Amino acid sequence: MRRHPERGHYDFDTLAAIIDTAWVCHVSFTLDGVVHAIPTAHWRMGEYLYIHGARASRMLKALTEREACVSIALVDGLVLARSAFHHSMNFRSVVAYGRFETVDDTAHFLESLEAFIDKVAPGRWAALRPVSDKELRATTMLRLRLDEASAKIRSGGVKDAPEDLDWPVWAGVLPLALAAGTPVTEADSQVADYPHPA
Amino acid sequence: MRRHPERGHYDFDTLAAIIDTAWVCHVSFTLDGVVHAIPTAHWRMGEYLYIHGARASRMLKALTEREACVSIALVDGLVLARSAFHHSMNFRSVVAYGRFETVDDTAHFLESLEAFIDKVAPGRWAALRPVSDKELRATTMLRLRLDEASAKIRSGGVKDAPEDLDWPVWAGVLPLALAAGTPVTEADSQVADYPHPA
Numbered sequence: 001m002r003r004h005p006e007r008g009h010y011d012f013d014t015l016a017a018i019i020d021t022a023w024v025c026h027v028s029f030t031l032d033g034v035v036h037a038i039p040t041a042h043w044r045m046g047e048y049l050y051i052h053g054a055r056a057s058r059m060l061k062a063l064t065e066r067e068a069c070v071s072i073a074l075v076d077g078l079v080l081a082r083s084a085f086h087h088s089m090n091f092r093s094v095v096a097y098g099r100f101e102t103v104d105d106t107a108h109f110l111e112s113l114e115a116f117i118d119k120v121a122p123g124r125w126a127a128l129r130p131v132s133d134k135e136l137r138a139t140t141m142l143r144l145r146l147d148e149a150s151a152k153i154r155s156g157g158v159k160d161a162p163e164d165l166d167w168p169v170w171a172g173v174l175p176l177a178l179a180a181g182t183p184v185t186e187a188d189s190q191v192a193d194y195p196h197p198a
Numbered sequence: 199m200r201r202h203p204e205r206g207h208y209d210f211d212t213l214a215a216i217i218d219t220a221w222v223c224h225v226s227f228t229l230d231g232v233v234h235a236i237p238t239a240h241w242r243m244g245e246y247l248y249i250h251g252a253r254a255s256r257m258l259k260a261l262t263e264r265e266a267c268v269s270i271a272l273v274d275g276l277v278l279a280r281s282a283f284h285h286s287m288n289f290r291s292v293v294a295y296g297r298f299e300t301v302d303d304t305a306h307f308l309e310s311l312e313a314f315i316d317k318v319a320p321g322r323w324a325a326l327r328p329v330s331d332k333e334l335r336a337t338t339m340l341r342l343r344l345d346e347a348s349a350k351i352r353s354g355g356v357k358d359a360p361e362d363l364d365w366p367v368w369a370g371v372l373p374l375a376l377a378a379g380t381p382v383t384e385a386d387s388q389v390a391d392y393p394h395p396a
Contacts, residue, residue: 175379
């Protein structure tokens with residue numbers, strides 16, 4: 001964190017809030033000398049970040065055998081300055097390092113899956129068709145302890161050079177945020193109305 | 199692309215549209231045996247993906263000396279099925295491999311920076327205070343040719359098991375998209391109204 005040290009944040013609550021807001025992380029690792037990155041859904045329970053996938057996945061198998069880097073970014077706005085050089089982006093990001101471990105315990109697996117479903121739609125877990133043994137066997141869940149992680153945040157307005165402030169161009173921030181649209185109900189859904197208001 | 203081969207897409211227009219829609223990519227690389235991933239803004243011009251940063255950046259220097267992996271993901275919706283197992287996400291992602299090269303030519307640098315500003319706000323470049331030599335010298339621009347890149351897309355509705363279709367829970371998709379809020383004008387902006395309608 002050599003440039004913009006004011007953008008570095010390390011307290012756990014800040015990390016957790018970014019991780020919980022994001023739907024997708026990017027998991028990087030080296031396999032046979034090649035760096036790979038895989039975008040995948042994630043969730044958090046306590047001090048761990050979780051991902052999951054098909055039991056047969058080579059990527060998930062490989063991840064437990066080497067160090068990984070997890071990267072998350074949320075875009076919060078475009079910062080439009082008077083000069084191209086001072087244009088910027090408001091964002092919140094997290095980068096975490098470590099080795100994933102497999103979640104083998106069934107009770108732990110189900111508790112964590114419930115946390116994931118509750119992130120997607122609070123309270124939904126109890127209404128779902130219960131997880132079958134076959135589904136359990138087909139799924140691998142991994143978790144990474146958030147020991148070595150840091151956050152970076154840029155927020156606020158334009159930072160132009162003093163001599164540029166009277167340049168005749170609009171200066172300001174265009175806020176950006178992931179927004180939910182109108183729920184699209186399946187034709188054969190047994191319940192007509194989306195029951196999970198934001 | 200062994201699982202869900204129907205989600206694999208390789209034509210350039212598909213790749214380009216995802217890259218152009220996203221504001222941030224994740225650049226992964228190995229340095230001294232450790233995998234790193236850096237979220238950073240990107241843009242595209244022709245068959246190249248561009249990033250930039252401070253000239254003094256160790257990361258940018260290192261990138262031209264080794265292979266990198268660039269990962270981009272856009273979240274398009276939450277897919278809520280009758281079982282936890284069939285929950286999914288609608289998304290568009292790109293993963294690209296290769297080595298970044300430095301953009302040293304000043305005309306190329308300026309043309310590409312204009313393309314970036316035009317991505318942020320079409321037509322804005324001509325209204326800005328021109329780039330100074332000092333700014334040029336302080337900035338490193340890198341580009342990656344999109345030769346080895348692929349896209350993955352999941353779209354559409356819920357795919358539940360036939361025996362679950364009458365389970366009494368709402369099933370459908372909650373669309374998600376990055377949306378612009380109300381522009382926030384700087385107090386000392388010489389132009390009062392945001393001039394770049396979406």
